[in-house]
Amino acid sequence: MQSYRQALLLSSSNCHGFSMLEFAKQEICSVLEKNNVKKLLFIPYAQNDYNKYTAKIKEVIDLWGFEVSGIHTYKNAEKAISDSKAIFIGGGNTFLLLKRLYEHNLVELIRKRVYDGDLLYIGSSAGTNAATKSIHTTNDMPITYPPTFDAIKIVPFNINPHYIEMESETHKGETRDQRISEYLEQECASPVLGLREGSILKVDNNTLLIKGVAGAVLFEKGAKKTEFAVDSDVSFLLKTQ
């Protein structure tokens, strides 16, 4: 097993022009193989129908040669995490996901096992938000109230998944950039990495790379946003205070 922190944070499971997870297949397979992982524990907490959601992911990933099982099929969720070498936290609603992770006492446990190098973390959309400092920059609707917005903190900054510049040309709702800049006005705000659809943030101990088929955009307090193309090294972000 790996001896240091490893994670793949996907902007989303779906990307225009690809079947589900297809854009991330190479990265996912390669990190699982490198670590001799055969079994992947899927965490479907961001959605309500755990069986259906797990089956959908299993249908894709089992074909790649790995065995997916849902955490809800184990009697004890904490033990299931402790016994796993790799997890995949799927997308859906970030508030629901974070609330359930706290209810099952998994936040600290996942953090510790990932930092100890005993657990490989794969997240998508809400599962990516949950891996960051806090869920302050999710796009999701606050359908339920979690005990805190603090998250697993595998990376010390925020991510905005499904990042896109404009949401509509005539609609007067705020643009994504406006929403992110409202966050940056907050006193304790961290930098925000907007992952475009198809983008993957690869955490390999102290190295952070942009992978996948689309780049990322960095938002920082008092600075213009910065574009990072696929294969960019953004390791400096790990030094975020």
Place this chain on the structure above:
Amino acid sequence: MQSYRQALLLSSSNCHGFSMLEFAKQEICSVLEKNNVKKLLFIPYAQNDYNKYTAKIKEVIDLWGFEVSGIHTYKNAEKAISDSKAIFIGGGNTFLLLKRLYEHNLVELIRKRVYDGDLLYIGSSAGTNAATKSIHTTNDMPITYPPTFDAIKIVPFNINPHYIEMESETHKGETRDQRISEYLEQECASPVLGLREGSILKVDNNTLLIKGVAGAVLFEKGAKKTEFAVDSDVSFLLKTQ
């Protein structure tokens, strides 16, 4: 002054094709005049630059013959509310707004004065969300953590302001309808009234009317969504448990 609950809940301050608040001018003027209100207390808490935001609103509404002042210019916010006959809570970020309303101890006070018929409530966007049962169906980013998502409860259901069907045709993020249906899957979910841009919900004691230049869409558990055109009576929603 009115002897019963009165409110105007605007989807937003801006509506495509109109200058700021212009689409709501008639409704706002008419309810202020009917109640002999000359002064309007503006609450800019949903944004960070209180002076700038208040000046922007004042520039529009003062020209209509009313005197706008910002709550932040008073020493005591609670006293400012108690001394007012009408408030206008502007848009911005709903989480920021609700957190500040709680910090200033205004939630219960506003609720009581509105239900007693002593205070006319005008809200726009975030200010409309704050008037409902809870902020669970805001579109805003959770940039700060309020002590609860429960809101002022002038109406016993939820509102989704700036309601729009599709946000993009190629982007794989969730649509507004999907987000709202995720909320409706929650156990304690209330009905959600989506106010299209330009729509106004007029609360006149036990009567609820759709006003403005665009209609509304009602989402309920296990039911298809229902369209309500301008001038529809949706008073039945006040009986929501």
